[in-house]
Amino acid sequence: MRNDAVHVGRQAIPQKPSVLCMVALLAAANTSVSGEAVKYWATALTRGVTEGAFSVQETLDRGAIVAGWRSGPDAFADRPRTMLVRLTASGTVKWQETLAAPSYGGDEYLYRVRQTSDGGFIAVGSAGVPDWYAAAVLKLNRAGKIIWKTYLNGGSAWARDVLLTRDGGCVVLAGIEYRDLEPPDLYLIKLDRDGVVEWQRRYGSRPQREWASSILQTSDGGYFITALSYLWYPLLVRLDPTGAIMWSKYVPFYVWLDDVVSACETEDGGYLISFNDGKEMLGDDTDIYLMRLDSSGNAVWQKKFGSEYPDLVRQVIRTRDGDFVAVGITKKKASYSDAFLMKIDPSGAIIWQRTYGSPVGPESGNSVCETKDGGFLIAGNSRSFGSGDSDIWVLRLDKDGLLGGSSCDIIGTAELRPSATKLKLKGYKASVFGVNSVPDTLEWAATATQLTASQPCSSAAEGAQR
DSSP states (O other), X not given: OOOTTTEETXXXXXXXXXXXXXXXXXXXXXXXXXXXXXXXXXXXXXXXXXXXXXXXEEOTTSOEEEEEEEOOTTSTTTOOEEEEEEEOTTSOEEXXXXXXXXXXXXXXXXXXXXXXXXXXXXXXXXXXXXXXXXXXXXXXOTTSOEEEEEEEESSEEEEXXXXXXXXXXXXXXXXXXXXXXXXXXXXXXXXXXXXXXXXXEEEEOTTOOOEEEEEEEOTTSOEEEEEEOTTSOEEEEEEOTTSOEEEEEEOOOOOOTXXXXXXXXXXXXXXXXXXXXXXXXXXXXXOEEEEEEOTTSOEEEEEEEEOSSOEEEEEEEEOTTSOEEEEEEEEEETTEEEEEEEEEOTTSOEEEEEEEOOSSOOXXXXXXEEOTTSOEEEEEEESSSSSSSOEEEEEEEOTTSSOSSOSSOOEEEOOOEEEEOOOOOEEOOOEEEOOOOEEEEOOOEEEEOOOBOOOOOOTTSOOOOO
């Protein structure tokens, strides 16, 4: 899995010296929640090696939990290792843990983390094993200590997303293949609160290949899965509450293999999906595609959003006011990239679009969530505000995507322009197969890391001019 904070359009961006000396940016709030002031900030977290963030969620105390990876001289021969970072509501580090399986020695990532009702966390990702991967699921307490850990045995697997269930358990979406004996399929597994398997399903279209991307729970208790099909087309699978297939469709439109197909449910029970085109492999600029579907998977509208340079979307969510926001990467100049956040209304019209970064970059936005005060948390990567290598970058923004009046100016205006498209959805013959995977104990251990961030800039500090 490549880090698109370093590669935009699959082209490596040369590293340049940072023009900013501030790692953490903090602005006093102009709103409050439950009588307490809310602060908005942008913080880069670094320990002098390469780090990245894939997932962010607001915690019960209005802080943040970030899942990602790190590498470095002490990280098992530079192999990526999974990492969780807990931030306070002010953007300072509360705790941080590196989670690794030293005896395996392969690459390891955490792709999604969610806070459980008891204040702990469920995190999913991949554990590297020589010549293959194991889908890893970890339950941690509120202090970041492992309560239980498991991986899905029986083949190469990687967990991409997780949903929490009302009974305290979780549903994990993974991809799985049995040591190249069969093509990769989508794998859904239900675990109870102790990590014990309650049921598991495998979905695919033999002899074709499918790669898991994301899952959401629908308002009727069913599931909506996004993936990539065997031709690297966006694939959509709608399941009922028992896991039976209601319908499955694909968009015959080429995207790159390590791309992300994201989705959220609309107020009327339909879906909004996001993906990127695959022109980057041909040396052309990439564009962002958003499609709104009804509950049966029929297109209501579809639009392409692009600029003069490559643009990539990483996640789309619905906001409580019925609108949507998309997060990703955009380039306003040929020399650098920024993270972007774009808000659109239910018809796909742009309400506002922001960029976050510096004139040297690159920066990326990989994950977004809405906060309790109607603002947003973004997690991604930055090379401008920390060590000069890829660092974890987290921003807490207000409802307009701003930093609450901070004089540290890292925000610009994106230049994404919408245009109509005419992509077709076609039926996909997905089936349910038997599962031979047997969960096993994961040999991961948690060790404290040493991420650092500088003091927040003051209201009188001089920001980078965009």
